[in-house]
Amino acid sequence: MSRLIDSINKYQEDFRKRVPENLQETMLNATQKLKEQKLSKNALKVSDIAKDFTLKNAINKDVNLNKLLEENEFVVLNFYRGAWCPYCNLELKAFESINEQLLNKKAKLIAISPQTPDASLTTKEKNELSFEVLSDTxxxxxxxxxxxxSLADELKPIYEKFGIDIVGSNNDDTFNLPMPATYVINKNKEILYAFIDEDYTSRSEPQEILDIISKNQ
Known part of the structure; x- marks a missing residue:
């Protein structure tokens, strides 16, 4: 299995070649400031009980966590920023590559972003995803x-320069976004695995998800 980190490193190498250094520095500084806030310490972690939810999928139908856990042994829950985020797209494609293995282990994979259902449908089609992509309004x-x-003010003009329309994607002008996060949840709603990082370039490795499920079968 190819590693997600290798795809990320390849993307970053190309990014450094084509994006002006001053913009790169601004982005790195914003990420460092966010890391210093240590927001992830307040996130749900291993041994916590997952919060139930009902959210719309890409075709505007309700998907409920409790019901998924009734029908499956595990749920793999991935929070991502949106279709405009290249790291999210790399991650979603990497998760798609293990989706069949997850299903064989009776694990249901779902991804959540603050995008509208229409934008989520675009994400699903663009990345040819076979798992649910939900809208967290x-x-x-x-x-x-x-x-x-909240996205740093100094990043907003940079994102605009890149053609990223967060307000349009989310139908929301707060610029609030989720940190990258991946959870493995068992039938009792207990969190068995939790990956959360303030650095949006850091993502959970799909093999780790498979390993933790195998250990708990």
Missing amino acids: DNKIAKEYGLVF
Whole structure:
């Protein structure tokens, strides 16, 4: 299995070649400031009980966590920023590569972002995803999981320069986003695995998800 970190490193190498150094420095500084806030310490962690939710999927149908856990042994819950985020797209594609293995282990994979259902449908089609992509309006569920932060003001003009329309994608002008996070939840709603990082370039490795599920079968 190819590693997600290798895809991320390749993307970053290309990014450093094509983006002006002053913009890179601004982005790195903003990430460092966010890391210094240590917001992840307030997020749900291993041994915590997962919060139930009902959210709309890409075709506007309700998906409920409790019901998924009734039908499956595990739920893998991934919070991502949006289709505009290249790291999120790399991550979603990497998760798609293990989805069949997860299903064989009776594990249901779902991804959540603050995007509208239409934007989520675009994400699902763009990345050819076979798992559910849910819309967390106003980051309501991400807040309950302790994952939300506000995009730094100095990043807004940079994102605009990149053609990123967060307000349009989310139908929300707060610029609130979830930190990258991945959870493995068992039938008792207990969190068996939790990955949360203030650094949006850092992501959970799919193999870790498979390993933790195998250990708990």
